[in-house]
Amino acid sequence: NNADYYNAKGKSFVLIIDEINRGNVSQIFGELITLLEEDKRLGKVEALELMLPYSKVKFGVPPNLYVIGTMNTADRSVEALDTALRRRFSFVEMNPEPEKLNSDEFRCQGIDLEALLTAINARIEKLLDKDYCIGHSYFMTIKNRQAPLEEIRIIFQNKIIPLLQEYF
Numbered sequence: 001n002n003a004d005y006y007n008a009k010g011k012s013f014v015l016i017i018d019e020i021n022r023g024n025v026s027q028i029f030g031e032l033i034t035l036l037e038e039d040k041r042l043g044k045v046e047a048l049e050l051m052l053p054y055s056k057v058k059f060g061v062p063p064n065l066y067v068i069g070t071m072n073t074a075d076r077s078v079e080a081l082d083t084a085l086r087r088r089f090s091f092v093e094m095n096p097e098p099e100k101l102n103s104d105e106f107r108c109q110g111i112d113l114e115a116l117l118t119a120i121n122a123r124i125e126k127l128l129d130k131d132y133c134i135g136h137s138y139f140m141t142i143k144n145r146q147a148p149l150e151e152i153r154i155i156f157q158n159k160i161i162p163l164l165q166e167y168f
Helices: 002-007 030-036 083-088 098-102 113-127 149-167
Strands: 013-017 065-069
Touching: 098 113, 113 149
Parallel strands: 013 065
Antiparallel strands: none
């Protein structure tokens, strides 16, 4: 409701669409895709409102709504990414950050996860491309940081090795 926007000034709202590149843009947004443009949002000079098809209520996108679409660039469906999305979204690359694994929160006894991940990713980047590098989040779930080897074995067995098999 547009009236709710005016009552929510000073607040920000976020809508996250995971793996946006796998969806059908016209089915996800429909005619509302135009309203995402910054200059078409409520309160702007070129603000637009559309009539919602079922409720027949006028709707516009407020400037305090942030739409975040995530995607994996190693996924080949990125190549066909709709130009409407390319025009309306900023693309921010999120690279693996192995150094996070050496923080007090994630450091494991007896194994240097930063060096391990850096070595794996250096090899992947050499053989394939940096878009295929493995993220640090795989190792952030380890609970027993004093004796992590069993959990690391499971991470490799169930997540990393199947991913590498798919790559190669």
